[in-house]
Amino acid sequence: MKTGPKTGTKVLLNILLLIYSIFALFPLIWMVILSFKSDAQMYNTLFVFTPTLENYRIVLFTTDYPKYLLDSLIVSGFAVIVSVVVGVPAAYALARYDFKKKEDIAFQILSFKFAPEILVVLPLFMIYQKLHIYDTYFGLIWVYQLISMPLLIWVVRGYFEDISVEIEYAAQVDGYTWYQIFFKNLIPLIKPGLVSAALLAFIFAWNEFTFPLLLAGTNVQPITVAITKFLGTDTAHYGQLAVAAVVSALPAIIFALCIQKHLVRGLSFGAVKG
Amino acid sequence: MARITLENVKKSFGKVQALDGVSLDIKDKEFFVLFGPAGAGKTTILNNIAGIQVPEEGIVKFDGEIVNLVDAAHRDTAMVFENYALYPQMTVYDNMASALRSKLYKKDEDYIQKRVHEIAKMMNMDHLLERLPSQLSNGQKQRVAMGRALVRMPKVYLMDEPLAHLDAKLRNAMRTELKSIQAQFGTTSVYVTHDFMEALSLADRIAVINEGKVVQIGTGDAIYDLPVNEFVATLMGDPEINVIPGRIEKTETGYRFSMQGSGKSNDLPEDKDLFAKFEALGVEKVDLALRPQHLVYSFDPVPGYLHCTVYSYESIGNKSVIVADHEGLQLRLIAPNGLRVKIDQDVYVDTKLNYSLFFDYETKEFLARYNEAEIRKIAEPEEEEG
Numbered sequence: 243m244k245t246g247p248k249t250g251t252k253v254l255l256n257i258l259l260l261i262y263s264i265f266a267l268f269p270l271i272w273m274v275i276l277s278f279k280s281d282a283q284m285y286n287t288l289f290v291f292t293p294t295l296e297n298y299r300i301v302l303f304t305t306d307y308p309k310y311l312l313d314s315l316i317v318s319g320f321a322v323i324v325s326v327v328v329g330v331p332a333a334y335a336l337a338r339y340d341f342k343k344k345e346d347i348a349f350q351i352l353s354f355k356f357a358p359e360i361l362v363v364l365p366l367f368m369i370y371q372k373l374h375i376y377d378t379y380f381g382l383i384w385v386y387q388l389i390s391m392p393l394l395i396w397v398v399r400g401y402f403e404d405i406s407v408e409i410e411y412a413a414q415v416d417g418y419t420w421y422q423i424f425f426k427n428l429i430p431l432i433k434p435g436l437v438s439a440a441l442l443a444f445i446f447a448w449n450e451f452t453f454p455l456l457l458a459g460t461n462v463q464p465i466t467v468a469i470t471k472f473l474g475t476d477t478a479h480y481g482q483l484a485v486a487a488v489v490s491a492l493p494a495i496i497f498a499l500c501i502q503k504h505l506v507r508g509l510s511f512g513a514v515k516g
Numbered sequence: 517m518a519r520i521t522l523e524n525v526k527k528s529f530g531k532v533q534a535l536d537g538v539s540l541d542i543k544d545k546e547f548f549v550l551f552g553p554a555g556a557g558k559t560t561i562l563n564n565i566a567g568i569q570v571p572e573e574g575i576v577k578f579d580g581e582i583v584n585l586v587d588a589a590h591r592d593t594a595m596v597f598e599n600y601a602l603y604p605q606m607t608v609y610d611n612m613a614s615a616l617r618s619k620l621y622k623k624d625e626d627y628i629q630k631r632v633h634e635i636a637k638m639m640n641m642d643h644l645l646e647r648l649p650s651q652l653s654n655g656q657k658q659r660v661a662m663g664r665a666l667v668r669m670p671k672v673y674l675m676d677e678p679l680a681h682l683d684a685k686l687r688n689a690m691r692t693e694l695k696s697i698q699a700q701f702g703t704t705s706v707y708v709t710h711d712f713m714e715a716l717s718l719a720d721r722i723a724v725i726n727e728g729k730v731v732q733i734g735t736g737d738a739i740y741d742l743p744v745n746e747f748v749a750t751l752m753g754d755p756e757i758n759v760i761p762g763r764i765e766k767t768e769t770g771y772r773f774s775m776q777g778s779g780k781s782n783d784l785p786e787d788k789d790l791f792a793k794f795e796a797l798g799v800e801k802v803d804l805a806l807r808p809q810h811l812v813y814s815f816d817p818v819p820g821y822l823h824c825t826v827y828s829y830e831s832i833g834n835k836s837v838i839v840a841d842h843e844g845l846q847l848r849l850i851a852p853n854g855l856r857v858k859i860d861q862d863v864y865v866d867t868k869l870n871y872s873l874f875f876d877y878e879t880k881e882f883l884a885r886y887n888e889a890e891i892r893k894i895a896e897p898e899e900e901e902g
Binding site: 406408409411412413414415416417418419422427430431 | 563566567568587588589590591593594595597599600601602603604605614615618619620621664
């Protein structure tokens with residue numbers, strides 16, 4: 243009986259994976275190392291240097307960095323909440339009801355993700371100026387829907403389609419109203435997909451750069467944009483830059499690790515198989 | 517408990533006319549079976565009664581009250597779905613208790629527990645109560661789906677092929693069980709099946725449905741012995757009824773039937789009513805239909821028997837089915853099992869003509885049969901009340 247690939251193949255595969263992981267992780271490791279270096283040692287040491295927390299102290303306590311972090315949290319968090327509140331009913335409608343141009347609308351929603359952001363950002367800038375929502379939380383949360391909503395709708399729609407409509411009928415016959423059915427029977431079934439799509443949308447929103455760069459200024463400044471401030475006009479404080487990047491990456495990494503299992507299962511499995 | 521009336525109900529899905537003017541009158545406490553081939557519209561009828569779908573035309577009444585505008589939750593029906601439709605995130609117990617926990621049909625938890633256990637015991641699945649639907653076999657899921665309906669005391673039970681996925685032994689046991697449950701509860705039941713045995717054994721009355729229309733309504737005997745057309749006759753019975761096209765001619769003493777092609781011709785046995793009917797109808801070309809049990813055969817030549825060859829032979833346990841071929845006309849007949857029969861060997865077949873049914877050759881509608889008056893008396897009992 244064969245139980246798996248031969249030992250030789252296994253070794254080869256592992257070597258390949260190792261090479262890839264070094265390739266993928268090295269920039270991150272390098273970034274972490276940089277964050278502990280002082281400016282003096284920045285260019286003349288590789289792995290041997292005197293580690294210092296000076297960069298961390300400067301970034302976290304002497305700049306507005308925590309405020310930027312909070313801005314990022316507010317904008318990304320609310321963007322996802324809005325997407326869930328609006329997207330789940332939209333996904334249900336696209337999955338269950340038959341109406342004219344249904345597929346066209348679904349595709350239209352998906353196509354929001356196709357266009358390069360840089361392409362639409364200029365007209366959006368003009369519109370935002372006119373509507374006086376430039377550089378506001380509301381404005382950013384709104385434009386972030388372009389990123390988080392299509393993903394959420396398409397994942398959750400698939401989950402709704404996997405639930406046989408007879409389950410809803412059965413609950414109706416059992417004497418439940420539509421709202422009760424929706425919250426008691428359907429939401430638990432789409433939960434894995436909903437959670438993973440929402441968290442993925444959060445990470446995308448967190449990493450967004452183009453929109454906040456051009457549609458926000460001084461009032462609202464998500465972390466991705468704020469980091470560029472550490473590139474001064476005269477000197478580049480690479481150590482501080484690295485600290486800012488490390489800290490800003492943390493929430494996304496923590497989320498991803500927490501839901502790793504959930505993420506893969508949620509995005510690849512249907513809800514009611516078996 | 518309710519009397520359910522459908523009047524000229526029409527329903528279409530896109531271009532498909534699923535129901536095309538269905539009228540039914542299901543009496544209180546009746547076990548009513550909807551029988552027909554796949555895609556006939558049986559499930560759609562159930563959905564319209566349950567209120568899951570609303571007819572585009574026509575009226576649905578419960579006890580004389582029009583319920584077209586009453587939603588599914590308020591109609592007080594219990595339904596067994598063909599694909600079970602169990603709630604995947606709930607245990608079997610919670611699935612069964614679901615209806616009794618809804619606002620409309622609320623019962624206290626003590627009652628629910630008693631009732632669920634009672635039904636679970638009856639369905640022989642009390643060991644499954646803590647499981648999730650994903651941990652059940654299809655047969656078990658089907659029993660849970662049945663159980664979920666039975667815990668309630670609704671106006672009507674609607675059952676969509678509830679026994680289809682059970683193994684044969686359990687199916688027979690459940691059939692008996694169902695019949696006694698229904699007799700005990702006295703609840704009106706509408707039951708969908710495509711299995712004629714199930715239909716005949718369970719039903720007080722059967723409605724044969726085809727292509728969204730009611731073809732015939734009657735007792736099992738009436739459907740079996742007095743089918744309104746060839747379609748109904750062929751649906752009921754296994755092996756299928758034999759249809760022999762031919763023509764009838766009047767002779768000095770009575771009537772004579774000649775098979776189409778080079779078949780033989782026989783004098784029809786005397787039946788005054790039948791001959792009178794032939795006289796009145798004045799038809800010539802007919803389809804003569806005979807159940808397989810009314811054919812006799814011999815492997816040795818017998819004068820007057822029709823010469824055929826064996827087309828196929830299947831042993832099905834307590835009997836076997838021989839399909840005999842005569843110039844393309846296939847006749848199914850029942851034989852004892854344990855025969856040594858070779859394909860293409862000669863077989864001689866005769867017909868017990870005094871059991872025949874006659875259908876119009878063109879329209880395939882029922883014309884007449886032997887002993888019609890007598891059979892009609894048995895098959896269509898007098899209405900007890902108006």
